[in-house]
Amino acid sequence: MKAPSVARLLLAWYRKGHRDLPWRSTKDPYRIWVSEIMLQQTRAQAVIPYYERFLRRFPNPQALASASEDEVLAAWSGLGYYARARNLRRAAQRICVTGGDFPREYEPIRALPGIGDYTAAAIASIAFGARHAVLDGNVLRVVARVENDSGDIASARTRERFRAVAGEWLDPSDPGEFNQALMELGATVCLAKNPLCLVCPLSERCRARAEGTAHQLPVKLRKVEPVHIQSTLLVVHRGGRVLLRQREREARRMARFWELPAPEQLPGARVVEILGTFRHTITHHRYTFAVAQASVSARCAGFRWFTVRQMREIPLSTTARKALAVAKIIVP
DNA sequence: GACGCGTGGAG
DNA sequence: TCTCCAAGCGT
Structure with a gap:
């Protein structure tokens, strides 16, 4: 048979x-x-x-x-x-x-x-x-x-x-x-x-x-070495709003997404306090982010203030979400 | 053909 | 904690 x-x-x-x-x-x-x-x-x-x-x-x-x-x-x-x-x-x-x-x-x-x-x-x-x-x-x-x-x-x-x-x-x-x-x-x-x-x-x-x-099985030969990166994200809030920057339209990845600034992207900022850290992986890049509460004195060209409600209507990066959760501004 | 691209779950 | 990877595609 x-x-x-x-x-x-x-x-x-x-x-x-x-x-x-x-x-x-x-x-x-x-x-x-x-x-x-x-x-x-x-x-x-x-x-x-x-x-x-x-x-x-x-x-x-x-x-x-x-x-x-x-x-x-x-x-x-x-x-x-x-x-x-x-x-x-x-x-x-x-x-x-x-x-x-x-x-x-x-x-x-x-x-x-x-x-x-x-x-x-x-x-x-x-x-x-x-x-x-x-x-x-x-x-x-x-x-x-x-x-x-x-x-x-x-x-x-x-x-x-x-x-x-x-x-x-x-x-x-x-x-x-x-x-x-x-x-x-x-x-x-x-x-x-x-x-x-x-x-x-x-x-x-x-x-x-x-x-x-x-x-x-199956056999897969190629393997990419992980890269460890440490960085800081700044949480600047004022009157229930948070300062975000938008990635360029031409960015290779996550173009047009809104994210929290790193210190070098917001030179006028002054760190008030480290709120915590979190890990995030993007392909083979392993990031450890410190979340810092910061303040700014001057206006910030290229940045916008967002309420938590407004953040639901925009493309918000996951690193920003995680950092805002560490800062207890949003729930994870 | 080799890389880069996001994220979260499983072991 | 860390590695691997899950219904791939474009460059």
């Missing part, structure tokens, strides 16, 4: 029960799109509240396209990778200019800003049933283990090989559900650290499990 296919095993497992995530209950390409962008390098748990708030605020591409960049960034603030939000808005504008309907084919979807191979395959398969296998971190891990393939997943050759395997596995009758099932398996069973092989529907045909190599 022929062994059941990967797709059959996987879909049977998936249909038996999976996490109830809000974007699973829709085929609206706009909602699928927003969820896929938010999920890039971001855990589902972190995405859920942002997804729901974002869609209430921008329920369709037209609403998103007509919003200001600051409004969109404010809704994204805290989620990270802010280029995603800028690209999302730009893509919505492009969609609205070209008729207002979300593209239905892989190629035009792939051509939108912020959409790469993964996201195009995810949207095309989930929203439109197109036969494209997704290749994300979950799929790479599952394929590496089932095939017991120790290729470096940062290399293009390995990724092409893995993509071919996922394409072989793909269930042509429901590519979208198959893709989600494969990613769900990676997210909940075929875990990076501690794979739950005992409950895995693919364990019978998993070569890494047979060889005992699951925990060391």
Whole structure:
């Protein structure tokens, strides 16, 4: 008797029960799109509240396209990778200019800003049933283990090989559900650290499990050394308002975000008292910030005063949020 | 191909 | 406390 296919095993497992995530209950390409962008390098748990708030605020591409960049960034603030939000808005504008309907084919979807191979395959398969296998971190891990393939997943050759395997596995009758099932398996069973092989529907045909190599796959060679940085953020408040500066439009990262000044950015400031410290990591940069209460005598060109209420309406950096929490001006 | 980009959770 | 990394993309 022929062994059941990967797709059959996987879909049977998936249909038996999976996490109830809000974007699973829709085929609206706009909602699928927003969820896929938010999920890039971001855990589902972190995405859920942002997804729901974002869609209430921008329920369709037209609403998103007509919003200001600051409004969109404010809704994204805290989620990270802010280029995603800028690209999302730009893509919505492009969609609205070209008729207002979300593209239905892989190629035009792939051509939108912020959409790469993964996201195009995810949207095309989930929203439109197109036969494209997704290749994300979950799929790479599952394929590496089932095939017991120790290729470096940062290399293009390995990724092409893995993509071919996922394409072989793909269930042509429901590519979208198959893709989600494969990613769900990676997210909940075929875990990076501690794979739950005992409950895995693919364990019978998993070569890494047979060889005992699951925990060391997939192989990723490159590694960036962390850099430790110490700095100070100044909290200047006066009459219930706090002094903030805005990053330049051209800044490489977090452009247009409002943040607290460092001492060198506010030369006239006088430190009154150190209120505390906190840590924050941005990619491989590990910051330790001291939070200092400070005062200024003169007016501060390029700065603006914000109330706590106003801060909810602007893109506010997470370092500023953490520092203002240390200063007990906002609640974390 | 290698980097840079945010954040918070898990172990 | 520290490391690793989670539904990637653009340069």
